[in-house]
Amino acid sequence: MKIAAASKKSLVLSLTLLVLMGLSTHLTQVSAQVDTFQFDTDEQQERFRRLSNELRCPMCQNTNLTGSTGGVAEDLRREIHRMIMEGMTDQGIEQFMFDRYGDFIFYRPRLRAETVLLWFGPLIFLIIGGFVAYRIFRRARALGEKTITLDESEQERLRALLGNKQ
Amino acid sequence: MGLAILLWRGLYLDPKELPSVLIDKPMPAFALTTVDGESATNADLPDQIFLLNIWGSYCLPCLIEHPTLMRLSEVGEIPVVGVNYSDRQDLALDWLDDNGNPFAFSILDESGRFGIDLGVYGAPETYLVDADGVIRFRHVSVLDETVWAQEFVPAIAELKAEPGRLE
Numbered sequence: 001m002k003i004a005a006a007s008k009k010s011l012v013l014s015l016t017l018l019v020l021m022g023l024s025t026h027l028t029q030v031s032a033q034v035d036t037f038q039f040d041t042d043e044q045q046e047r048f049r050r051l052s053n054e055l056r057c058p059m060c061q062n063t064n065l066t067g068s069t070g071g072v073a074e075d076l077r078r079e080i081h082r083m084i085m086e087g088m089t090d091q092g093i094e095q096f097m098f099d100r101y102g103d104f105i106f107y108r109p110r111l112r113a114e115t116v117l118l119w120f121g122p123l124i125f126l127i128i129g130g131f132v133a134y135r136i137f138r139r140a141r142a143l144g145e146k147t148i149t150l151d152e153s154e155q156e157r158l159r160a161l162l163g164n165k166q
Numbered sequence: 167m168g169l170a171i172l173l174w175r176g177l178y179l180d181p182k183e184l185p186s187v188l189i190d191k192p193m194p195a196f197a198l199t200t201v202d203g204e205s206a207t208n209a210d211l212p213d214q215i216f217l218l219n220i221w222g223s224y225c226l227p228c229l230i231e232h233p234t235l236m237r238l239s240e241v242g243e244i245p246v247v248g249v250n251y252s253d254r255q256d257l258a259l260d261w262l263d264d265n266g267n268p269f270a271f272s273i274l275d276e277s278g279r280f281g282i283d284l285g286v287y288g289a290p291e292t293y294l295v296d297a298d299g300v301i302r303f304r305h306v307s308v309l310d311e312t313v314w315a316q317e318f319v320p321a322i323a324e325l326k327a328e329p330g331r332l333e
């Protein structure tokens with residue numbers, strides 16, 4: 001009986017430890033990814049960090065290359081590292097990615113015919129919204145400013161409606 | 167109104183179905199080896215319509231589509247060329263031994279560099295390449311009998327119906 005209780009306790013303990021271990025390895029993985037590559041200069045390292053933050057991991061829908069552990073993301077990070085070390089410019093590296101993965105790879109898509117709506121859609125909606133709001137205000141003001149004159153019978157009805165309180 | 171239609175359509179688009187940039191572009195150049203260690207370049211590709219299947223020994227969904235690829239190669243319906251993507255040669259060979267080899271040959275891409283040139287998202291993925299070595303269609307994820315019948319058969323028929331095609 002006692003033994004059973006003790007083993008139960010140790011089971012709970014080891015499960016807790018397992019969960020904690022899992023959590024901590026997960027956290028270190030995410031933060032350690034940038035540091036697995038060697039660079040000559042801090043500037044190269046900084047460029048690597050910026051590029052892998054701005055490029056989306058193709059297979060994981062909504063994670064950048066820094067934050068994902070997927071196979072392709074790893075390969076792409078290695079490619080970015082290689083291209084930086086070979087002295088390629090940021091534009092060159094972005095073009096390399098675009099040629100293979102298209103607009104999807106960029107969190108900030110390029111301005112092209114296909115992406116015009118994406119870039120200027122919000123502005124267009126703001127203009128439409130502003131125009132609608134302007135019309136509504138103008139109509140409301142026109143109504144407010146209008147002086148309404150009632151003839152005798154209308155005055156009579158109004159008084160009746162208000163219950164002769166005036 | 168147009169916007170409503172646009173947004174409504176958006177509800178039914180699968181965000182995982184990403185268009186390949188390489189559609190209608192020639193297959194990227196490669197000079198690698200096969201998993202058997204023989205040299206493999208673009209010149210070794212079949213000069214007819216073929217499938218290019220991205221696989222790896224680590225890839226569980228690849229086992230799901232494997233019977234379909236085996237059937238296609240056994241009945242000789244279409245040649246299947248493999249790309250062993252981001253894998254290890256010994257593991258790839260073991261996998262082919264264990265499960266059977268549907269591929270005319272498999273390009274060994276241990277570094278994943280060729281996969282990146284193809285713009286792959288991960289195994290499994292299957293490209294339809296025409297007789298001129300131009301990529302015409304891509305399917306991401308498992309190619310089972312349903313996908314074969316509903317997507318590949320019509321796509322292949324369309325390719326074959328193109329005028330001026332020597333089949």
